Amino acid sequence: MRIGIIGAGRVGVTMGKYLGDAGVEVTGFYSKTTQSAVQAAEFTDTTVYKTLQDIVEASDTLMITTPDGVISEVWDCIAGYDLTGKILCHCSGSLSSNVFSGIEQTGAVGCSIHPMYAFSDRFTSYQNFSTAYLVAEGMPAAYEPLAQMFRELGHTVLYLRAENKVKYHAAVAMVRNDMIALFQTVLDLLEQCGFAREDSVGLLRPLVMGNVSNMLDKGPVAALTGPVDRGDTETVHKHLDALADSEAGEVYRVLGKVLVKIAEQKYKGRDDTAMRQLFELSDRNPTEEQRISGKDET
Numbered sequence: 001m002r003i004g005i006i007g008a009g010r011v012g013v014t015m016g017k018y019l020g021d022a023g024v025e026v027t028g029f030y031s032k033t034t035q036s037a038v039q040a041a042e043f044t045d046t047t048v049y050k051t052l053q054d055i056v057e058a059s060d061t062l063m064i065t066t067p068d069g070v071i072s073e074v075w076d077c078i079a080g081y082d083l084t085g086k087i088l089c090h091c092s093g094s095l096s097s098n099v100f101s102g103i104e105q106t107g108a109v110g111c112s113i114h115p116m117y118a119f120s121d122r123f124t125s126y127q128n129f130s131t132a133y134l135v136a137e138g139m140p141a142a143y144e145p146l147a148q149m150f151r152e153l154g155h156t157v158l159y160l161r162a163e164n165k166v167k168y169h170a171a172v173a174m175v176r177n178d179m180i181a182l183f184q185t186v187l188d189l190l191e192q193c194g195f196a197r198e199d200s201v202g203l204l205r206p207l208v209m210g211n212v213s214n215m216l217d218k219g220p221v222a223a224l225t226g227p228v229d230r231g232d233t234e235t236v237h238k239h240l241d242a243l244a245d246s247e248a249g250e251v252y253r254v255l256g257k258v259l260v261k262i263a264e265q266k267y268k269g270r271d272d273t274a275m276r277q278l279f280e281l282s283d284r285n286p287t288e289e290q291r292i293s294g295k296d297e298t
Helices: 010-021 034-044 052-058 068-078 125-131 140-152 162-192 197-218 233-242 247-266 273-280 286-292
Strands: 002-006 025-030 061-064 087-090 109-116 133-138 157-159
Touching: 002 010, 002 052, 010 025, 010 034, 010 125, 025 034, 025 052, 052 068, 061 068, 087 140, 109 140, 133 140, 133 162, 140 157, 162 197, 162 247, 233 247, 233 273, 247 273
Parallel strands: 002 025, 002 061, 061 087, 087 109, 133 157
Antiparallel strands: 109 133
């Protein structure tokens, strides 16, 4: 397999260096920015290609590591070349292999291979890339040789249907970014309580680290703690009152519905109707919420 890499950013350089060091033949790099291609080629001891046609002719596998919005442009440029027997692969997490429109007529096969990995630096990210899982989809004739290559290097390769690619990417974006948004929401609440930011981070650090460890090691059901886990509707009711008419309250309510579902899995047979209704109430109705929480004062 002779892999040519189109795009000389963090993903491309990491893949080129990692695969080359592992004994895979990397032919070289093409980039619109010649300087980037030169740096990538020098770092990986490969070739700089001045044109797309040159790298296509020199390679039997083309790995496109450009930004997502450029992948279709690259495909449009190379689709007219002789691609017979070649593998086309891009590394986007959000786009499927369907971006290679009409590839069947070119004699090539196409796929996407998305590494679940944080590419933080062009010249150092390759060092820990061996820990990455990869998610493949597309034409089996395209992804199977690449998957086999990565498996032989010790990676786990998972498979995905093209129609689920956007949903997959949404899940990845949520776990990567929404936890940050939740953490920021919590920091803002603690700031309203009078805590300095650095003290809030110190206060939360062991809780956050412990929760993440438990979620990964034991799963969400076993990791669940707190008032929803205990079925403590009175405390949840107080939380909702304290956070009423705020973005934090909306977050608390939306995530609370999910927590109830997790609790129902953990305590099969327990009646969590009152807890579920607390989170599902769309309008703030004190009388109704008092009745549900068992605090009806009438």
